[in-house]
Structure formats: structure tokens, C-alpha cells
Amino acid sequence: MSLFIVFEGGDGAGKSTQAGLLADWLEGVGCTVTRTFQPGHSRIGAVLRQLLLDPASGPLSPRAEALLYAADKAQHADEVIRPALARGEVVVSDRYVDSMIAYQGAGRRLDPDEVAKLAWWAVGALPPDLTVLLDAAVEDGVGAKTDRDRLEQAGEAFHERVRSFFLALAAAAPERYLVLPARRPVAELAAAVRTQVAARLGAP
Ligand SMILES: Nc1ncnc2c1ncn2[C@@H]1O[C@H](COP(=O)(O)OP(=O)(O)OP(=O)(O)O)[C@@H](O)[C@H]1O
Ligand SMILES: [Mg+2]
Incomplete structure (x- = not known):
């Protein structure tokens, strides 16, 4: 059965680590997995990234x-996510709509409701x-980085707003989120993720 799982959180929180471990486990139990990410996992997306x-x-x-x-998300949803789900695969995406709401809305101080509308419009209202x-403290995530990209250079207050807004999004729809303290041991986090995903898969 198709399933759409997204990893969100601040820079350096451990998204790629956990997305990779989940995808490995899913393949091990016989699922076909599309591993993907935003921004950049399409030809035009790579230029935008x-x-x-x-x-x-x-x-x-x-x-x-x-x-x-938004342009990256629109292309990615049409070119990568929807086709994979239509093939009955499990899609594991490193970042999705919530990142845009948190970074471009709360972080850049645009209206998060307007940014949410734009982001959901871009992906054609496809929910994970x-x-x-x-959830990582800013000093443990982006604060621990030395080689920072353009968004990572946006400053501590920006990243505090991003962190708070991610938590607010999760609090508004708790049944659709698993919120984990990002500096627990990697294996412990992976086990918690697997439990939730297995429950949604039924018996794979
Ligand atoms: N649970 C954890 N505890 C401590 N360190 C961790 C944990 N998970 C990942 N790390 C380390 O934190 C760093 C960032 O991890 P990772 O690249 O998975 O994060 P990310 O959220 O994908 O980061 P980015 O925003 O740069 O893509 C890596 O050095 C990784 O080994
Ligand atoms: Mg990453």
C-alpha cells in the first residue's frame, strides 16, 4: 500500500539520518520505497535548490x-511524489510543506497562513x-554547523521562530505528527519512528 512519510525539523536536527534509517527498514520488510527530499529532487528543482x-x-x-x-514543491509533487504513490510505493521525504510554512512564513516574517495556502496549492493539497x-534546540542543530548555507545563515532568532512554528503546526494536528526530541540516541528515535510507521502500514 502507498504511504507518504515526511521528516521535518530544523537544520542539522537529524532528518536525513532518520529518513535513511526508516527507508532502509521499510525496504527490509519488503516495501518499495521512494527516498526523496525538498528542495531539489527534480531537474528544475536542482536549479532552484x-x-x-x-x-x-x-x-x-x-x-x-x-x-x-513553491515552484520546487509543485514540480516535485507532480514529478516524484504523486507518481510513486500511484505505483503503491512508500514515499519518504526529507522536508515538505511544513518547512516552507516555518521558514518562509514564521522565519521570514510573512503571514504563515498565506504561505501555507501557497505551499498547499503548490503541491495540489497532497497531505503526508x-x-x-x-525538534532540536537551535544551538544543537544549525548552531553546531560550521559551513552554513543561505538559509542556515539567517540568524538565531530566525531559527528560533522556525523551531516554534514547527511545534505549533504539530500541536494543531497531533494525530498526524510524531514529535521527537532530536538529540535522543539515533537508534531510539529510529525505533519510535518505526513503531508509528508500522501501525500505519498494517502488516507489511
Ligand atoms: N539523534 C542524534 N543525536 C546526536 N547527533 C545526531 C543525531 N542524529 C543525527 N545526528 C548528527 O547530527 C548531524 C546532522 O544530522 P543530519 O544530517 O541527519 O541532519 P539533517 O536534519 O538532515 O541536517 P540538514 O539540515 O543539514 O540536512 C550529523 O552529524 C549527525 O550525525
Ligand atoms: Mg539533511
């Missing part, structure tokens, strides 16, 4: 930034079955 994350792009108008992220939110 470069523009968005390269510090050399310099300051972008917050609305221009939001529109570029489960979002795993890895």
Missing part, C-alpha cells in the same frame, strides 16, 4: 524566496500520512 541555498545568491525578497520554494518532527 542551488539558487535558494547558495550564499552567493544574497538576500532574496521573502516573497521571491517563497515563490521559488505522517510527519515526523525532529
Whole structure:
């Protein structure tokens, strides 16, 4: 059966680590998995990712930034996510709509409701079955990085707003989220994720 799982959280929270471990486990129990990410996992998306994350792009108008992220999401939903779900696969995506609401809305101080509408419009209102939110203190996540991309360079207050907004999104729809403290041991987090995903898969 198809299933759409998303990993969200701040920079350096452990999203890629946990997405990879979940995808490995799913394949081990016989699922066909599409491992994917935003921004950038399409031909046009790779160009957009470069523009968005390269510090050399310099300051972008917050609305221009939001529109570029929206374009990546629209292409990615149509080119990667929907076809994989239609084939009956499990899609595991590293970031999705909530990242845009948290970063371009709360982070850049645009209206998060407007950004949410834009992001959900871009993906054609395709909801994940489960979002795993890895909640890391800013100093443990982006704060621990040395080589920061354009968004990671946005400053501590920006990243505090992003963190708070992710938590608010999860609190507003708790049945669709698994919120985990991101600096628990990797294996413990992976086990918690597997339990939730297995429950949604039924017997794989
Ligand atoms: N549970 C954990 N406890 C401590 N360190 C962790 C944990 N999970 C991942 N890490 C480490 O934190 C760093 C960031 O992990 P990872 O790349 O998975 O995060 P990410 O959220 O994908 O980051 P990015 O935003 O850069 O894509 C890595 O060095 C990783 O080994
Ligand atoms: Mg990552």
C-alpha cells in the first residue's frame, strides 16, 4: 500500500539520518520505497535548490524566496511524489510543506497562513500520512554547523521562530505528527519512528 512519510525539523536536527534509517527498514520488510527530499529532487528543482541555498545568491525578497520554494514543491509533487504513490510505493521525504510554512512564513516574517495556502496549492493539497518532527534546540542543530548555507545563515532568532512554528503546526494536528526530541540516541528515535510507521502500514 502507498504511504507518504515526511521528516521535518530544523537544520542539522537529524532528518536525513532518520529518513535513511526508516527507508532502509521499510525496504527490509519488503516495501518499495521512494527516498526523496525538498528542495531539489527534480531537474528544475536542482536549479532552484542551488539558487535558494547558495550564499552567493544574497538576500532574496521573502516573497521571491517563497515563490521559488513553491515552484520546487509543485514540480516535485507532480514529478516524484504523486507518481510513486500511484505505483503503491512508500514515499519518504526529507522536508515538505511544513518547512516552507516555518521558514518562509514564521522565519521570514510573512503571514504563515498565506504561505501555507501557497505551499498547499503548490503541491495540489497532497497531505503526508505522517510527519515526523525532529525538534532540536537551535544551538544543537544549525548552531553546531560550521559551513552554513543561505538559509542556515539567517540568524538565531530566525531559527528560533522556525523551531516554534514547527511545534505549533504539530500541536494543531497531533494525530498526524510524531514529535521527537532530536538529540535522543539515533537508534531510539529510529525505533519510535518505526513503531508509528508500522501501525500505519498494517502488516507489511
Ligand atoms: N539523534 C542524534 N543525536 C546526536 N547527533 C545526531 C543525531 N542524529 C543525527 N545526528 C548528527 O547530527 C548531524 C546532522 O544530522 P543530519 O544530517 O541527519 O541532519 P539533517 O536534519 O538532515 O541536517 P540538514 O539540515 O543539514 O540536512 C550529523 O552529524 C549527525 O550525525
Ligand atoms: Mg539533511
